[in-house]
Amino acid sequence: MAKNYPLYIRSTPTENELKFHYMVHTSLDVVDEKISAMGKALVDQRELYLGLLYPTEDYKVYGYVTNSKVKFVMVVDSSNTALRDNEIRSMFRKLHNSYTDVMCNPFYNPGDRIQSRAFDNMVTSMMIQVC
C-alpha cells in the first residue's frame, strides 16, 4: 500500500525513532481493521477516536481517524501512569484541530509532510505536558 506514509512523526526525548516507526506501522493494521468494522460511515467524532488499539510491550497505542481518513496514532509508555481516556481524547482533538489549521493553509499540499511551526509547537507542548 503505497499510500500509508507518515505525514508527521514526532517522538519524545528518547529518540528510538525507528522503533516508533515500526510500531506505528503495525498499528496501522489495527486501525484499518477498526475502520472497516465500523460499518456505516458515521461522522461522529466519538467514533473517530478509536481508543486503545492494543497494549503490548509496556506501551499503549491510541488511534484516531479523521473524516478524511487521516490517521493519528499515539504511542505512550505504560510507565506513564495511565493517561486518562479523556486526556487522550482531548489530545487527539487538539491534534485534529491543529491538523485542520494546517490544511487551511493554501500553501500546504495535502500529502506533504507537515512542516507547520504552529503544528510543531502544539505537538511539543502536548508531549511536554504528558511526559
Add this chain to the structure above:
Amino acid sequence: MEGLTLSDAEQKYYSDLFSYCDIESTKKVVVNGRVLELFRAAQLPNDVVLQIMELCGATRLGYFGRSQFYIALKLVAVAQSGFPLRVESINTVKDLPLPRFVASKNEQESRHAASYSSDSENQGSYSGVIPPPPGRGQVKKGSVTHDTVQPRTSADAQEPASPVVSPQQSPPTSPHTWRKHSRHPSGGNSERPLAGSGPFWSPFGEAQSGSSAGDAVWSGHSPPPPQENWVSFADTPPTSTLLTMHPASVQDQTTVRTVASATTAIEIRRQSSSYDDPWKITDEQRQYYVNQFKTIQPDLNGFIPGSAAKEFFTKSKLPILELSHIWELSDFDKDGALTLDEFCAAFHLVVARKNGYDLPEKLPESLMPKLIDLEDSADVGDQPGEVGYSGSPAEAPPSKSPSMPSLNQTWPELNQSSEQWETFSERSSSSQTLTQFDSNIAPADPDTAIVHPVPIRMTPSKIHMQEMELKRTGSADGYSSSDSFTSDPEQIGSNVTRQRSHSGTSPDNTAPPPPPPRPQPSHSRSSSLDMNRTFTVTTGQQQAGVVAHPPAVPPRPQPSQAPGPAVHRPVDADGLMTHTSTSPQQIPEQPNFADFSQFEVFAASNVNEEQDDEAEKHPEVLTVEKASDPASSLRVAKTDSKTEEKTAASAPANVSKGTTPLAPPPKPVRRRLKSEDELRPEVDEHTQKTGVLAAVLASQPSIPRSIGKDKKAIQASIRRNKETNTVLARLNSELQQQLKDVLEERISLEVQLEQLRPFSHL
C-alpha cells in the same frame, strides 16, 4: 599580530562598533555577518575588504575576535584614508581618521574626522551609536553637512553587496536635507522603517534612475536612515533609496512583482530593523496593500480565497515553507481566506521577509487584524460596513441593519456599544464566531449589564417571533391559537415580557420587577402594542404547542412566579430546582434554547448562512414542536400535570436532541412513553446542562464586549469559546450515549412485545 595602539577615541569607537557587531553578546567573538555588513558599509572595494580581513587574521582564525576586529577597523580607516594596506600601517599611520562607515556612521566618522580631537563630541556620538538614537538627528546635524562633502566611493548601485549607491549620490546633492531630518522626531522613525518596503516590489531598476528624483524625498526620509544605520550600516542607503522610490513610485505600484523584485529584495534593507516597532505598517504601505488587495478582490470587505492568495504570494518568490508560515501567522481566524487586514498583515510579513527579516513565531501585535482596524482612520465609516462583512457578506447586513439603527435609537449606550460590537465582530472576523455569539446571547442573561449582545439577539428572536407568527397564522391549530389567546393573556404576556426581558437585557438588570410594567423597557424595540399582542399570541401558541397545555389544563403557573423564576433561570446554573416552576421558564427558554442549539449546529457547519439558517431553523423547530404536540397532547390526555411538566421539561431536551441531530419526532414520543422516573432525572440533567450552557454562553459575549480590550478580549473569548466547545462536545457525547441507550431500550421493548404477541394470539 602586531600590537595595536589605539587612541582613546578610537578605542571607544571601536569598542562600540564591536558591541554593535556582537549581537550574540559573546563579548569575544563578533558575528561575521554583521562585520561584513560593517565593512561593506565602509564603501571599500571588495578586494580591499578581503585584504583587510586577511590582514587582521580573521580569515585565518575564521572569526572576528576583538583584536581582529579592532585591527580590521583600523585597516579600514587606513584604506579609507587612501593609504596602502599594510600590516605595519596599523600603527605607523598617525592621526588616522576613524574608519568611516555608511551614512549614519558616516556622520559620526566625519564628525570624528572633523573634530577628531574633540572628545566631547565623540562621546556624544558614541552615545548615539549604541542606543536607539532619539538624539540622533541632532547629533548628526552638524556632521551631515560635512558628510555630503565627503568623498564616497560610489560602489555600484546594482551591486547587491554594497547597495550604497544612490543615497550616496543624493546626499551630496541635497545636503540641506539632513538638517531637516534632525528635526523629525525619532518616534516617527519607527514608521519609516517599512515605508520603503512597500513599493519595493516596484522595479528597483527605477531606483538608480530615480535617485535624483528621490533627492527631494531623501530629505523626508533621512530620519529613518540614521536610525537604522546604527542597526545595520549597509542598509541605510538602500533604505533611503527605497524611501525615495516610494513616493515617486506610489503610482507605479501596479508595476509590481517583477523579477527585479528579487534583486530588490536583496538590496532592500532592513528598514524594519527599527527598534521601536518593526512590524508597524505605515500609511503608505497600507495604502499599497489595499490597492493590491483590490486587484484581487475589488470588494474591500470581502475575502481573498486561499488559492488566489497563494498565487499572489507565490509571485514574491519566497519559499513555500515561508509562505506557509506567513499564512499561518496572518490567517487570524483560520478560515482559509484573507480579509483585508489579514492580507495586509501577510503582505507585510512577506515584505519583511524579503528584507531579510525573520518571521516571528507569533503574529506581532501591530499586525493583528483588530488593531489594524482600529488604527484605520476611516474607522467610524468602516465600521458599519465591517459589521456587514464580518457578519456575513450576504445576509447579515439586511437583518442586522434594521435592528442596529433601531437599537441605537432605543438605547443610548448602544452608541458606544455598537462600535465595540462592530469592533468585536471585526475581531471575530468571521460570521461563524458571530453566530456563536448570537447563540450565546440567545439565552441571554437578563442580569448581565451588557447591552451589546442584545442587539444581535433581537434580530433572530424577532425573526423567530415572526416565524412563529407566520406559523400561527398559517396553521389553524385549534387547540393552540384560540386557546392560548383566551387563556390568560396577561400571563402569557408576562411570559412574553419575561422572554423579551431575556432579550432586552440592558434595562432589566434589576432582578424581579413586576410583570406587567416590564414590557415597556424591554420591548422598546417592539414598542407597539401590536407587537405585544403578536408576541403574546405567538408565544402563547408556541407554548401551547410545545408544552402541550390543552385548554383544559390550567394555564401555566402564576404570572407572579413567571418573572421570578425567569430571572432566576439564567442564574440557576446549578440546575432548575423546581420543575413546576420551570415549565413556564422553559417555554421562553425553548425558543432561546432552540436558537442556541441551532446556532451551535450551524456554527459548526456553515459560516455564511446563519441568518438564513436560523430563519429556516425556526420553522423546523416549530415543526418539531408541532410534531411533538400530538404526542404531548395524547400524553397529556392520559397523564397528570406532573407529566406535562416533565414533558415540558423534556421538551427542551427533546428539542435539543431533535435539533442537534435533527432527529425525527418519534424520539420525543418514545421518550414520553418511557417511565416517568427515568425521564425526570435525565431531563433534569439536560435542563441543567442547558442552563449551565446558557449561563456560560450568555456570559461569554458580555465579557469581551464589556471589557473592550481587544487582545485580551479576543483571548478571553477564545478561551471561553474553547471551554464552551468542550462543554458542548461533552454534552453532545452524553446525549449521544443516551440516545443509544434509548434505542437499546426501544429494541428490547419491541423484542418483548414480539414475545408477548404470540401469546396473545393463542
